[in-house]
Amino acid sequence: MRILLARHGETAWNAEGRYQGQEDIVLSAVGEAQACALGERLKSVPIDRAVASPLSRARRTAELALGPERVGLLTTDAGLMEIAHGQWEGLLASEIRERDPDRLLAWRESPHEVLMPDGESLQHVLDRAWPALARACAGLSADDTLLVVAHDAVNRVLLCRIMGLPLQQLWTFRQAPTTLNLLEGDDVEQLEVVRLNDCAHHTALFGEAVHRAL
Numbered sequence: 018m019r020i021l022l023a024r025h026g027e028t029a030w031n032a033e034g035r036y037q038g039q040e041d042i043v044l045s046a047v048g049e050a051q052a053c054a055l056g057e058r059l060k061s062v063p064i065d066r067a068v069a070s071p072l073s074r075a076r077r078t079a080e081l082a083l084g085p086e087r088v089g090l091l092t093t094d095a096g097l098m099e100i101a102h103g104q105w106e107g108l109l110a111s112e113i114r115e116r117d118p119d120r121l122l123a124w125r126e127s128p129h130e131v132l133m134p135d136g137e138s139l140q141h142v143l144d145r146a147w148p149a150l151a152r153a154c155a156g157l158s159a160d161d162t163l164l165v166v167a168h169d170a171v172n173r174v175l176l177c178r179i180m181g182l183p184l185q186q187l188w189t190f191r192q193a194p195t196t197l198n199l200l201e202g203d204d205v206e207q208l209e210v211v212r213l214n215d216c217a218h219h220t221a222l223f224g225e226a227v228h229r230a231l
Contacts, residue, residue, distance in 0.1 A: 018157040020150075020200040020208065021059070021164045024172055025078040026051040027071075027194040034109055036172035036231070038102030038136065043073050050220050051195040058197075058218040059083075063163065066090060068153040069166040070097040078195060080164040090164075096149025099168035100231075103136025129184035139184045143174040150175060154205045169231045172198065179208045190214060 026048030030037045044052065059082055069079035071093040080088050113121045117134065124131045132138045146167070146208055153163055167175075172192045177184055179200065192198075193216040202208035216224075 018154065018159060018202065018204075020154070020198075021062075021064070021161040021162065022172055022175065022198040022200060023078065023082065023164065023166045023168060024169055024192045024196050025072075026055075026081075028074050030107075031194065036102045036105045036108055036113070037074075038099055038106040038133075039072065040106050041072050041074075044077050048074065048078070048194060049081065050087075052078040054218040055082045055195045055197070058085050059164075064090065064164050065161040066147075066153065066157065067164040067166075068092050068094050068097070070099065070168060070171070071095055072098055072168070073167045075168060077112060079164065082164065082195075083164065089130065093118065093198040094152060096145040096152075096177070097146060097165070097167040097171055100133065100139070100142045100170040101136035102133050104134040105136070108192060125188070128187050139170065139174055139187065142170055143178060143184070146171045146175055147193045151205045159203070172196075180210055193220060195219065 026044045028037065028042045028048055029045045030042045032045060064087060067079055067083055067090040069075045069091060076093060079091050083091060120131060129139055153165060157163060169192045173187050174184060176198060177187060191214050193214055196214045196216040197212060198210065198214065199212035201206045201211050
């Protein structure tokens with residue numbers, strides 16, 4: 018089976034560098050355009066099943082990626098929601114640096130050890146996102162293709178597990194807006210990463226694709 022693991026398009030909070038978490042922030046005009054570009058790229062790609070985080074930025078990205086003819090395939094799974102940043106949500110990194118500097122430093126240097134204030138850890142995210150991925154894959158045949166649209170932290174923890182990386186290595190690769198990761202395998206426990214952070218549909222090879230806040 019093949020899995021197209023995508024991230025949602027840009028939001029105003031992404032552009033401003035605000036920590037979104039589980040706040041339900043909609044796509045910006047830029048994000049809508051990115052999702053439409055993803056849809057153009059996937060127009061001729063057979064998709065048999067689609068699942069997204071229920072947060073509107075991910076759900077809308079999936080709808081635009083699928084297009085009107087295939088949007089009926091889409092379901093949502095709360096297990097794919099973004100990490101709960103708790104008290105950090107809506108804040109800029111500069112504001113967090115003033116209020117919670119030690120935790121912010123740890124988030125950058127040892128993210129696997131951090132529990133967000135009134136929120137989640139990366140392990141919490143993996144513990145709910147991996148079963149969600151398994152549910153989405155259940156019953157797929159060898160020739161089926163699944164589209165999953167989730168979030169930065171969700172994609173990162175899933176990819177860490179697939180690639181055998183500890184969560185400490187979360188920052189060693191990127192997940193750009195509406196990026197595509199192509200995974201292939203006989204089942205969810207035997208997946209290989211074929212493409213990682215492929216955003217050629219909207220960003221040049223050496224274009225900027227750095228996260229502003231996670």
